[in-house]
Amino acid sequence: MPYTQDIETCRETAIGGGGVSAAALDAALEAADPALDRLRGDIEGGRLPALAIARSDADLSAIEETAQRLAASCDDVLVLGTGGSSLSGICYRALNPVNAGPRLHFLENVDPEGFEDALAGLDLGRAGLLVVSKSGTTAETLSQAFALIPRLRAARGADGLAGAAAVISDPPAPGAAPAPLRRLAGEIGLPILDHEPGIGGRFACLSNVGLLPARLCGIDPKVVRQGAAQVLDGLMTGTNAAAIAPALGAALNVAIARERGLTQAVMMPYLDRFAPFAAWYSQLWAESLGKDGKATTPIAALGTRDQHSQLQLWLDGPSDKLYTLIFGAPLGTGPDIAPPESAGPGLDYLAGRRMGDLLAAEQEATRETLVARGRPVRVFTLPRSDGRAMGALMAHFMAETIIAGDLLGIEPFGQPAVEAGKVLARQKLAAMAGRPGGVGPGGAATL
Amino acid sequence: MPYTQDIETCRETAIGGGGVSAAALDAALEAADPALDRLRGDIEGGRLPALAIARSDADLSAIEETAQRLAASCDDVLVLGTGGSSLSGICYRALNPVNAGPRLHFLENVDPEGFEDALAGLDLGRAGLLVVSKSGTTAETLSQAFALIPRLRAARGADGLAGAAAVISDPPAPGAAPAPLRRLAGEIGLPILDHEPGIGGRFACLSNVGLLPARLCGIDPKVVRQGAAQVLDGLMTGTNAAAIAPALGAALNVAIARERGLTQAVMMPYLDRFAPFAAWYSQLWAESLGKDGKATTPIAALGTRDQHSQLQLWLDGPSDKLYTLIFGAPLGTGPDIAPPESAGPGLDYLAGRRMGDLLAAEQEATRETLVARGRPVRVFTLPRSDGRAMGALMAHFMAETIIAGDLLGIEPFGQPAVEAGKVLARQKLAAMAGRPGGVGPGGAATL
Structure with missing residues (x-):
């Protein structure tokens, strides 16, 4: 697989009272099994082309x-x-x-x-x-x-x-x-x-x-779809929700939010090439599940930058967030960062290191620091930051969001609340007095 | 002033039970008066050069x-x-x-x-x-x-x-x-x-x-500082908290979060030139106030984009956010957006319009749609998106954050919780086996 998912540091056994209990997670996983069946049925029945397209021979x-x-x-x-x-x-x-x-x-x-x-x-x-x-x-x-x-x-x-x-x-x-x-x-x-x-x-x-x-x-595009298809294949053939990454992720999100009153879901890639992924995820999660007063609020972040911006709040502010970190596998990669003698003493920790080593150390330190404060951390690791990994992660989160919707009793595909705003904006525009930018009463320009 | 602040659509009288009551806001404003005195004392006593520098003759x-x-x-x-x-x-x-x-x-x-x-x-x-x-x-x-x-x-x-x-x-x-x-x-x-x-x-x-x-x-830089100095001048000479924009903003934030259980503060500029301002604000708010389990969590957004990403959640998800929107004054500006005849019927609302008219309509429609759902909306309006406005907004939010810290009993200038993570990252780096990127046992490169 182009990624791994690790939810161990979300469990009560690992982080104490802020973590999800075995009972709560098991209950959500049990509900996820029939949700999975429904999802598989939708994919096989042609009712979910957004996912099925990854496995089709669709002409590119x-x-x-x-x-x-x-x-x-x-x-x-x-x-x-x-x-x-x-x-x-x-x-x-x-x-x-x-x-x-x-x-x-x-x-x-x-x-x-x-x-x-x-x-x-x-x-x-x-x-x-x-x-x-x-x-x-x-x-x-x-x-x-x-x-x-x-x-x-x-x-x-x-x-x-x-x-x-x-x-x-x-x-x-x-x-x-x-x-x-x-x-x-x-x-x-x-x-x-x-x-x-x-x-x-x-x-x-x-x-x-x-x-x-x-x-x-x-x-x-073919490689992107191949990455997504790997996730879909696992979803179609897996034996139970606990063994299927997007189903496990959905169950975790729903169970821990319910049990611990979490209101927010932080998405923090440590890879610059995945920085915009956090914004993509934020739309997917918010617009699909933000209905009937439900859903956690997605928050897009970027490592290591937000260690120097948001981490103080995450560690010592309210304990109301699930953290999803996306790690690379950078050990031993990148330029030398060994300190020159001219920088003086106190930098032995950088001796003999490459930039990827520092990124690896920062990733792990952030996880451990959050865990030490009892905050739940889920980690995805990407061996490579390429189109295959992007396709796989996108398929994962589309499936995770749809399954979470099922568990929450939310229809994930519409966005009915925003329609009123669109109508209102048009009315306001049409009603503006004076038409200050006017191009004439007919208003029709020619191209 | 390079901006105006409007909090009217945060009041209970305007939006119902999700808004701040007069009593709660008045109580916070009363507490803000002595907080303002302390802030003025710090500025005059040289203990707050971050703000005082705006009014200094400091050499540029x-x-x-x-x-x-x-x-x-x-x-x-x-x-x-x-x-x-x-x-x-x-x-x-x-x-x-x-x-x-x-x-x-x-x-x-x-x-x-x-x-x-x-x-x-x-x-x-x-x-x-x-x-x-x-x-x-x-x-x-x-x-x-x-x-x-x-x-x-x-x-x-x-x-x-x-x-x-x-x-x-x-x-x-x-x-x-x-x-x-x-x-x-x-x-x-x-x-x-x-x-x-x-x-x-x-x-x-x-x-x-x-x-x-x-x-x-x-x-x-001089113009940026002039913008900030205008805010500072108002802060130093204003008669009471309710008449001083940053103090009013701080009181609003603290009062409405307490009274209505809000956990998040959305910052959404509608001006591309102010898009990164939301990230700057997010660090300021999170790192200054994210202590002792307190503070709302800042969320950076961008209009009109996030109307098509986050607005569904904001309208129909949990009512747990204060919305701060930054509007421009674009009426009558920008290119013609009149529909050509070839686009067919149904577009009369765009006839005779400029792009700025559409932005103005979208801004107002978002506010009104949120208000119709009882969500509290504060609006800043910038006549111009320039260095003066940036300096003024930055001074506003630094002062607002410091005053909010005073109201919450939080010391806003440190970030003690993140130090543990920094130490841990260094330890991890120093302890890595094999030194895979090694440049030799001494580790000292020369520049």
Whole structure:
């Protein structure tokens, strides 16, 4: 497996009264067995393509062709999308920061200053465009596209842009009109890839949404899916929940939160290449389970940095968090960090060491320090920080979240509460007096 | 003032049972008056240079000279430091992303892969070095320096590096030997700026630690301090806590957490240029107040992105958070986002709008949606996202944190719990068998 999971330092036997009791964990694991059966049934029955896609022979040629087409004419690719449409792509980009291909710029917000900052210094004549919106109606993403497309067409011509662009969006329902993004793309000739049906935004990391940016960043989509498939294979064939990592993880989360009143779940990778993974996980966990007053709140962190920022609170603040640390296996790697004589005495502990040794020591020291204070720590270890490991961890946490939802009695796939805010934002925009940026009463610009 | 603070939608009268009652807020404000007196006494008595420095005539010429020296010979500057030594610099960098000066790269971790990734593609012959460690003994920062300095000296020669480097560290105590970083810098001729005495790392944003990176990024240190001084002036001359923004903020935080059992404090800027501010705030709040089982846990977010990631949980998950939103004043600014005819019907709400109008609508919709669910929302509004606003907000939150510490009976300036972890990491490193990265039994490299 591309990772291991160790929950031993979450147990009462290891850390005392802040840990989960054997009885509570066993009860959750017992409930996880039928939850697993339901999950397996959904995967086999075609009701969960977000996971099943990892084991399918799904054709990756559209991703490959699109990536090659964009790479051929782009130094930079502007990726418009937010939430589930951006976070997995950002994870893949971090895996290969020295990628020789086009640079990806993820525009997730609609701050006018940030938008112009992101474009400053780019040669729009060599910039490509990837627009991602599942619904095809996301106000932020549409607005970015409406602002940007005329500039890109001016810089590289209508045909030039079409050759350097792609759109990912849901296919229209039978008989329905296409959504605005899809219609716009069709009208002006931007190639369209389907947002594969039945896959929600935050579960789209193994689909076109995640894997096209991955491929543009030099990460092989096939290897990512292979990593995810290893987790799926274990899930489909494992004998019981305790032996299946995502089920064990779900049971742990639910049991310890209930028994010890935990309200927060910290996700702290120690690997820079997995830094954005904590943000991806935070959306997955929060949006899937934040319903009916339930769910712990995810907190994204980064080691070693947050040892110098959050650790004081974690050790001596309220005991209300489950800590998930992601370790690398860096022993003996990296540059020499041996102290020069000119630094003087007191540094013997660094003598003969490499940077990876220090990272290994810091990882373990953080775990032990938390444990000494009775705080529950779960550890994932990644032998390699590559696309296979990313695919595996993403599959793990998607399965863990779905199983946790089952244990909590929460439907994990919707996000009904945010719809009201979207409607309200549109109403506010429509009702603004004076239309200060007005382009005329009809309001329709032409592209 | 470079900002306004609005706490109205935190009150019980506005949001019902999740809001703070007048009685609870008044009680906290009453306690804040003597806390304010103590804070004023500390500032006037020279015991709080972290804040007082904003109103001093402190000489900024060392920052100016160092910045000019580095800018003259560097395309890139590698900044080694972590926690309080990096987070404020990262905030300033975000204010001017199109800076024509050298690019700053903050190396905060000791992941060997991340370290090499950060260096990849840089011309070390045109790279400068800034090493920041208050104590001069930070293991991560020393290790980075030991790994990097030989490479930089190889690329640009010993004198070349000295001309393109600077170190910020505490001056040695009278009669004491200099700490390793300071000794190393002295031995190999790297210019040293003092970490101004009496200023802790996370309170160092208005000192050399924050303002040298600021200046390198084209942000005027004087203007930052002017922004902070406006807050300080209000604090020194205000008549009572309710009329002084940081005192009101501290009272609100303490009162609502106590009365309503809140455990978390979300910080969500809607301005990309203030995105790293949430991480800076998170360290300040967590490390200052995370003691004796007290303090709410800070959570860094970013609008509009986290509307598509965390908002579902905030609306329908547990009611256990105070939300602080930072709004811009973007109405009528930014590019046109009017829908083209080719996008089809259903987009009238965007007609005649600019991107800033959408941001304004999103900001307000988020506040109103949270309020409709009875969640407490505090709003800061920044007329401009510049150095003055950053200085003012940093001074606000330093004062708010110190006053909250007083109200909670917490000493905000230490971080005693993390010391055990630092010792443990060193012990682990020293005890590693085999010394896999060994450079010989003596372990002393030469620079």
